Amino acid sequence: MSNAVVTLKKGEGRALKQGGAWIFDNEIASILGAYENGDIVLVRDFDGYPMGRGFINEHSKIRIRMMTRNIDQEIDETFLKKRVQDAWEYRKKVTDTSSCRLIFGEADFLPGLVVDKFSDVLVVQSLALGIDKMKMTIIRLLEEVLAADGVKIRGVFERSDAKVREQEGMERVKGFLSEPFDTSVEIIENGVHYLVDVKDGQKTGFFLDQKYNRLAVQKLCKDARVLDCFTHTGSFALNEAYGLEMDTENIFSCYLVAENPIAFLRGNKTLKEFGIRNGSYIIYRRA
Secondary structure (H helix, E strand, O other): OOOOEEEEOOOOOHHHHOOOOEEEHHHEEEEEOOOOOOOEEEEEOOOOOEEEEEEEOOOOOEEEEEEEOOOOOOOOHHHHHHHHHHHHHHHHHHOOOOEEEEEEHHHHOOOOEEEEEEOOEEEEEEOOHHHHHHHHHHHHHHHHHHHHOOOOOOEEEEEEOOHHHHHHOOOOEEEEOOOOOOOEEEEEEOOEEEEEEOOOOOOOOOOHHHHHHHHHHHHHOOOOOOOOOOOOOOHHHHHHHHHOOOOOOOOOOEEEOOOOOOEEOOOOOEHHHHOOOOOOOEEEOOO
């Protein structure tokens, strides 16, 4: 943590004052004191009023990402563990935690960091320099918090390969943050089985944020004829078939061709076992 003090221009910081977490480069009047990119700095309004602490990066248009509104708060391991614990406690209240987004950046007051849990595997995406410096500490703390609840993590994979990292002055990276493991991870969501490719799948491997939309589709499709267009993994199509109570173990009763055929049919058969190749058509047939 540096001793640098950032002062905003008069009339700026409106988004920050309304609850936002970002300060843009053109909102800053002055910076006093030495710092390195990624350091925690103190932020004050034009009149000296304390706004909080955040990490700074001269390479980014988002010059500062706020970590706390308390100017006396140390951004240390105790602070980070509280953030991680709060995120986990919230997930336990609102969602099925077998596979879910555990940490969602600014929404969990950990700007630029995403952590998705796929069964017993964590996938991490770090998109800001300041949080990147804290990444390994946060992962360790998250594993400790989960372990205290009896949740054992088998491995951690990093998917910080988004182009936006270059805007932060960072290289794109992808690889294991633990001992290597099979990166095709089986999960069960809404009764449907999937194989998630955490290494090469879209973003962190799978769109976990659509879990309850997929569940809603099951109910909407009952006693209906359904055409699923523009599918990627086939996840909505499988939920539609599940809702229609089709025999999804029988490829002749219900089958799909997906752009990325990673999904399981009901039971333990994958689409690849039926020789289904890349494509984008969903076809249902009742037996």
